[in-house]
Amino acid sequence: VSVNGDEYGTPENLGAKVNTEANESFPFITDDNVLFFSSNGKTGFGGLDVFKMDLNKGTDAINVGEPVNTSKDDFAFTYNAIKKVGFFSSNRDGVDNIYKADPVCNVEALVRVKDAKTGNVIEGAMVMLVDEKQKTISNQTTATNGEIITGVMCNTSYSAQVSKSGYESGVFDVKKAENEQVVVEALLNPIIPIITEKEVILQPIYFEFNRSNITAEGAAELDKLVAVMNEYPEMVIFAKSHTDSRGSDSYNMKLSDRRAKSTVQYLISKGIAKERISGQGFGESEPKVACKSCTEEEHAQNRRSEFLIVKK
Template sequence: MKINTLFYTVFFSLIILQGFAQRAKVASADKQYDQYAYVDAIATYERVAEKGYKDEKMFQKLGNAYYFNAELYKAVKWYDELFIMNKDQESEYYYRYSQCLKSVGDYAKADKMLEEFNKKSGNDKRAKLYMSHKNYLEEIKANSGRYNIENAGINSEFSDYGSSFSGNKLVFTSARDTGGISKKVFKWTNQSFTNLYSSDVKQNGVLGEPTLFSKNINSKFHESTPVFTKDGTTMYFTRNNYLDGKKGKDSKRIVLLKIYKATKRNNKWVNVIALPFNSDEFSVAHPALSPDEKTLYFASDMPGTLGQSDLFKVSINLDGSYGRPENLGATINTEGKETFPFITDDNNELYFSSDGRPGLGGLDIFVAKVEKDNLFKEIHNVGSPVNGPQDDFAFLIDNKSKNGFFTSNRDGGLGYDDIYKFTETKKLTCEQVLAGIITDQETALVLPESKVSLFDEKFQIIKEYISDDKGYYTFEVDCGRTYYVRVEKREYLTKEVPVIIEKITGKTDLSLALEKRTKPIQIGTDLAKTLNIPIIYFDLDKSFIRKDAAFELEKVVAVMKQNPNMYIDVRSHTDSRQTQQYNKELSEKRAKSTIAWMIKQGIESSRLTGKGYGETQLINKCADGISCTEQEHQANRRSEFIIISM
């Protein structure tokens, strides 16, 4: 941007300022349904865990069960075990663990867990920028092609930039030489110092011949970037540190920038004053007004700036005084330069220029959605043809006509910087819907009246939805954000999953299947399936109980102790390798080994029968002479636990 050379001098330095847990409603373990009895999965896990068995997923489920039911002090026990077993957990477990630790007064450890959560959830700004803008050229391409642009028709061979609407006029900055008795030249560019000019905006959008804006405002130094109140009686503008014939300098004797205010009386601009938050030691420039005219946005390198220059805001009080300037924060500002803010007249969007974000050139124009609480959503590059390989800045748009102006030093212009006019043909919007169907994990039947909760990346509740009669739920969500979806329903285990929303308009499907907390059993039920016990228990040619098998078998023992009238038939199977006779004998040994282990755990021998079936009941194609993978063969080495009496 050639305006850099205008402002960086020994006289004048311009920074181009340019659930928590929701209570899960679950059925009690002893609820009965007609002729069925029910197994409480969590109670079973707890009995197994109390016997000293350790399993990571089991500890997750136990901790979650109490966390989602708001019994945080009980969840601590199982989250303790989880992190002792494996400290490398997904980010949400650090958050849950932290909340639970606070419930027992362990704030020091809770804070450590929160620190880890922040690291895990990607709070490092550099990592976030990298991840969110990894394919930034594709994102910019998707945003491009929404403007028809052309030369504004008011440019000179000098620098013209920084326009603003005032009634039916466009007021802008220019270094053009309009003559006069006293001609003051900016030595670094051999151009005149910039002044404010205005052009009539005609009905067809054509701009009239530029004229000097106001002798009372234009001084012998630089004036630029004005903004006006709607009634046209007050203006804010940027000028060198110069007022009433006095020039102010910083400690290095450099003249910086300040924002000034002027009022209009009898058709003249008078009472020029410097705003109270200006300073001789830093620059303040490029004012922009909120639609209600209660907030002034600007760019500055004042103390508290995150980068070379940041965007700030300050409240304008009813008595004419000003609040304390506030940095717009890391959502907007980077380690680079943020400058030239502009707020749309519906207060929905903030436009600004930045060289601290991935873009097409030096300064690119970006836009951020303004939230209801005046915070800002994720930043978007407005794309080409507004942005290009050079500097693009000073964006201005009339929301009603969709016409506007911006400044660029791109090739093909008339001067150093030129003003271009544009028409917006398509709004830059990314609209996403998150939706899905809630079903039963076992039966695949839809689950109406399921409570679906939407959380942000910090687990703050956003919205809740009750699934309809088809199990369907839907949320309007923001593009490019991470959310957590939690589903709760009576008699089912609560389920919570993260989801990343794409950065393009569309629909994100997240259908979830819930596991029943209490599961029906009857004569003929295979407890291995009911308890989600893996079908692989035995190594090749072996009949001893592996450690992982012992953990799974303990679930069957727990259920049998809970149901003393239950009798089980243990059925052991092998793969097809080896001879049929060998496999028959091996499966018999495995059945006997399983029964013997269960008897040692306290189950009466009279309640257990068993038989080995060898390779006679394969569950896949892997019979003799057929080539199969090791995984396919392992699937056939299994045990079943069939209820024969209750």
């Protein structure tokens, strides 16, 4: 009904989106024009249920669901948008009581990790979300699209600590939000190879256990060596592959030699002339750390590749 001072117009039925042949009662409209009302004629949990309808959009009324609605009568729902609190009545315990309803707030944090130089997404990056007290709430690895998605608390700020082999680690702010998705673009700077007088130093070239095929991470590092050799067209490299001390001497020698040859073949496949790259496996004969009862960290240091500069 329209109201003009003391004058009232003709009441109009709100139509089938709200009304049924049964009873619709206790209307309440929020400041942002959402109508709440109770009905025992629409599909629900039983008795009177609370429904809501966005009058700005004119969509169908929807049941607000549990835990507001039960098999009993639930009615007279009101909501304060400023204080973000609702109150309603229910006879769920056999008598009419007033209940408080706190709104559910959902926020998704999407962290997308990219190479700061190329803009390409980075698969396999580690993304750790921590709250303001530095408590870890999520620890995930990015998928093929370079993304992770996780639920976080509303109106709470976080930081995303992002790391990936071959890149400088970074910390990125995840801003406070409410009922929306927060998108964070995490740009990682690639670590530039160190070129000394004797060698080109890369991040570790990883191989799968007992295998000699180049992994995706290993390929990313070797691509940096390709870039260096393209920058220095006269450079000639000798690749040395080493294993840790586990396994027999002869087995490790053969395994490291296969890995060295895989490294050489990868570089040749990227356009490096075969006269500029050669390699050999040295097994466990030249450990970086001489140890008898080696720790995992010491084994990892010995399990390495070296790229010596024969000619610069």
